[in-house]
Amino acid sequence: MGATRSATDGTVAVVLAIALGAVCASPARGEGPARAPAIPAGSTERALAALAAQGDEQILFDPRLVQGRRSPAVPPGMPLPLALERALAGTGLSLRRVGPGVLVVVPDAAQAPVAATGPDVVVTALRRPTLLSGTNASLVLVSAETIAARRLTDQQALARVLPELAVTPTGPLQRRLAIRGVSGTGEGTVGVYIGETPVSAPGGTGADPAAMAPDVDLVDIERVELLKGPQGTLYGASSMGGTLRTLFRRPEADSITAEVAVEGGITARGAPTSAASAILNVPLVQDRLAARGVIARRRSGGVIDNPRLGYVDGDAVTRESERLTLTWTPAHDIRLDLIALAQRQRIDDAGAWRAADGRDRAAVATRPRSRSALSLVSGTLQWSPRSLRVTATVSRYRWTIVRELDFSEVIERQRYDPAACARVTAAGDGIGCDPVVLAAYVDARSPALLHQPMTVRSTSGELRVSDGGAGSWRWTLGVFAEHRRESVDSFTLRADAATGGVLRPFDVTGLRSLESSLDQQAVFAEVERDLTDALTLVSGARLFRYVRAGDGAVPVANLLTGTGGIASGARYRSAAGGSNLKAALNWRIGSDTLARLVVSEGFRPGGVNITPELSADERVYQADHLWNYELGVRSQRLGTELAAFHIDWDDTIVAANSVNGAFLYNTNLVSVDINGIEALASRSAGPARFTAALAWVDARLAADTLLGTSEGIGHRGDRMPNMPAMTIMLSGETRLSRISPTLAIGAAVAAASSSRSTFNATSPYHERTPSRVTVDLFARWSSRAWSLRVGIDNAFDADAITRIQSSAFGERQVYTSRPRTASLTIARSL
Known part of the structure; x- marks a missing residue:
């Protein structure tokens, strides 16, 4: 492990050395x-x-x-x-x-x-500044104004305005992201960037970083950019389904500014919400150096009761974050941005209710508590000599998660498992299977919690060089390297029967420890050539190499679930290399209409399952790969955009359950076909503005395939799980006054069709998540220094179920949007 780390850290150092060398070796400018x-x-x-x-x-x-x-x-x-x-x-x-x-x-x-379709803005999704109106790519923007008006605080809230972004809860403080139906376990199918830094979660015991998408507080945000389709020829970290970028506001070196905001809210059948934030911008050297600090706190009161343990509103979520940004601009063509970020989250329960117990009730034997802490530092140097644009970024982050899950039902199921009976009987020097001994042991180890502290550390560097953007040729060339290490300790612990919490000191039923690493290097490039005044040809490629390694140990074997089946000290390794390609033809029709035809390729590395009781074939899962075909058109004058796409996805990585239900592991499907349509329309009429967006995704198995140890066969035409076929967003806002102070009122509707929880409808864990519709109402009053927002989210208190999940951990666990919440936000600019 040490040698690997040294070698990869050296690769990152080379990236930075190239950047500095480019700066130092650049030809001198002409005089004057x-x-x-x-x-x-x-x-x-x-x-x-x-x-x-x-x-x-x-x-x-x-x-x-x-x-x-x-x-x-x-x-x-x-x-x-x-x-x-x-x-x-x-x-x-x-x-x-x-x-x-x-x-x-x-x-x-x-x-x-006042444009009929709203103001134009500068975006950097194509790795160079372009106006949104002239950016011929499948791109959606969420502005700072929209974030404030709609009270968008996190990714779950972003999905209300981005129907293309599917957000599926996977556990406490956990969400899986998908774009265009590309959803699977393993490495994330959506690349999540915090500033210029790609961030991935720890994979846990199931080698599934995609289950826990990074999610930062949306405070003092410049914009959020969502790119759809594979991104590998302009982004070093690559992604199969798309990329989500959260870009912070930069410090301003011309004046001292500050803003404070407080929020309070009440929730139907739940505890209140509260939030506060403070922003301070300070020039340190006039027009050259500035600092910007942000502090934010948010507490969302719980709504779920546990009548068995006797508490109410137990699933409160607390979020705390701090951010410091420094921007140094020694000359008009050089800028250095430094970011330091820390964010912590905590949830005091599982965050799901049980259908058998009634709405907002979960009569379970334990109270799992989970928390996470992310710290990130990054530096980005941008330099623009006469004919080049050079960007060099180095980043490092550490993300620690302590996840707890109720494990009582899994333990209870082993009461009837002959293999568990034989292990427990043998541990007591017995022979064969003694059901009485097994029953006594199950009772002694219940109730039970999984307690899983896990940490991921990543160091990455990226260097991009591009031309100045003038002329008929435009190009970008980049290199990227990352070294990622992670570890997880998975404890099975006995819980306190009275409080449901972990007993301290730990009463350990089982413990397994896993360590893994991922090293990746890539060279990527994209070239544009204007064939005529109206036609542009785009071609791109990415060359990559991945090396994944891992090992496991079992300090305390769990006799009930059989974790002793992992060979302690055994080390597993997999490697992959290859290329991704892209080709596009962009067409400008008149002065304001853009059309595009895109073919692009995506890839994710495979790996190894360090999971008990697997065969040699099940131990390894292969890389998956897709081709994306897209036809799109955008009219700035009409304020409309339409795209149709088809995706061929081979060797799709998904999760399977072990025979006893205690473990998840990755496996490959044969193939998945995805067809879809995305549409957006936006229009202003006087002081009013209206927006409608739609995403239709039809993702199905393309061939019969074995789904895993206990899931049976998936048949051609079966739909992808947890993926609504249709999502819709409608919003309208009107200004009642145009001069300060201003008053605006608005409403928004978000809707999604039903989905299924498994491929195979005959699975014992098959569930149907019903369709949902929520309505938000809001009003904003603002003057030069003050602003006030009143809002009602989920105004009609719809159930708005986002997922129903059944497994050996519990049947019909229900995740929903928050009940009707009325909030008041007051902000003061200084």
Whole structure:
């Protein structure tokens, strides 16, 4: 393990050395600033294009914004900054810097038009700043304004405005993300980026990092970007289904600003909610160096009662986070961003109720408590010499999770297991199976909890170099390396029969310990070539290598579940390498319509199952792979977007249950076919704005396949589990006043169709999750310094069941959206 770590840390160091070498070895600039050629009076669009071609600045503008505007003549030899200022004189437009070497043309505040489809924004989803209106990719943006207006606090809330993003609860503080129906166990199918850092959870005992998607507080967020389809030719960490990026607001070096906010809420049949946050922005060196600090606290009161143990509202969730960002801009073409983040979460119960006990009730024998703590540091250097854009990022994070699950029903099921009976009888020097001895042992070890502390540590580095974005050729080249280590101790413990909590000191029934590592390196590139003024060809590739290793030990064998079947000290290793490809044809139709045809490839590494009682074939699961075919069109003028896609997914990695139900392990399906349609329409009419979005996903087995030890056969045409075929979002908002103070009111509807919990409807654990509809109402009042928001989430108190799950751990466990919650938020800017 030590040698592996040293080698991979060395790879990360090489990434940084290349970045620094590129900076130091770059050709010196010519003497003095760039100067403008002679530009006659005339079209503003032509003047901006001519000036961009002469200098080292990338100038972004919406053609509709400059259409019909005229610029005065620019004399030859004028320094470029002054020439740009002159070209925009009298046009009602100005320039705003959005990054090193990148300027965007914006309307002056007094003349800002109200677009029928909403304002244009700068995004970086394609790894270079582009205007959203000109970004020909399957991309959805959630702005800071939407996050505040809709009270979006986490990923579960994001799904209310992103029907393309499926969020499935998998346990306490756990959610699995999926885009376009690409959902499986193992490595995450959705790449989750916190800033520039890809973050993955520990895999636990089931080698399933995808079950616990990283989820940061959405406080002081600039925007969230959701890219759909495989992402590997521009993102070093790659992803099969898509990528979710959370981008924080950067420090501003021109003035001191601050904001404080407090929130209180009441919940039907549950405990109150509360939240507070504080933001402070401080320039340390005027226009050069600034710091921004964020502190946030949120407590969501519980709603689930346990009549057996005698407590109510037990599943309260507490979230605490701190973030410090430093931005240093020594020159207009260099910026260094440093981020330090810490976040902690805690839940005081399992977070699911039991259908047999009634709504919001779970009469179970234990009270599992789970918590997590994520700490992350990263540094990103962006440098824009005359014809290049260089970005180098290094990141390190540590994520510790302590997960507890009720294990009483699993222990109880072993009362009738002949293998468990033989193990327990033999431990007492008996022969064969003595049911009386087994029954006494089961009673002595009940009630039971799984207590699983697990930690993942990751160090990664990425270097990207791209051209300046001008001309008919555009390209990006990058390298990426990551070393990830994780460990988990899985205790089976006896719980206190009176309180349901873990007995201390631990009363151990069994303990197994697992360690694993994942090393990955990749080289990726994407090239764009303008074939005509309207057609652009895009091609990309990613070369990769993965090495996964793991071992396990059983300090205390669990006689009931048979964990002694793991050979202590045995080490397992798997490796994979290869390439992903991408090709696209982009078509610009007129001035505001974009169409695209995309073929792209996705890949996830396989691995080994360190699980008891598996055969040699079951011990290893293979890598899975998919091809994504997409046809899309977007009209900025109409405010509409439509995409249709088909996905061929081979060797799909999914979870299977062990024979006794105590363990999960990864296995491969033969193949899955996915077809889908995504649609978005947005329109403004005077002070009102309306948005509608839809995602239809039909994900089915493409061939008969063995589902695992106890699941039987899945048949061609069986639907993917826990994946609604249809999700819909509708929202409307109107401003009742246009001058400060402003007042706006709005409403939103989120809906999802039903889904099934297993491929095979004959499975003993098959459940049907019904369709759901929730309605949110909100109103916002804001002045220059104060803002107030009143909202009612789930206004009609719908059940809104997000998942019904049955397993050996318990039958018909029900996860739901929070009951009707009315909240009041007050914020003050300083």
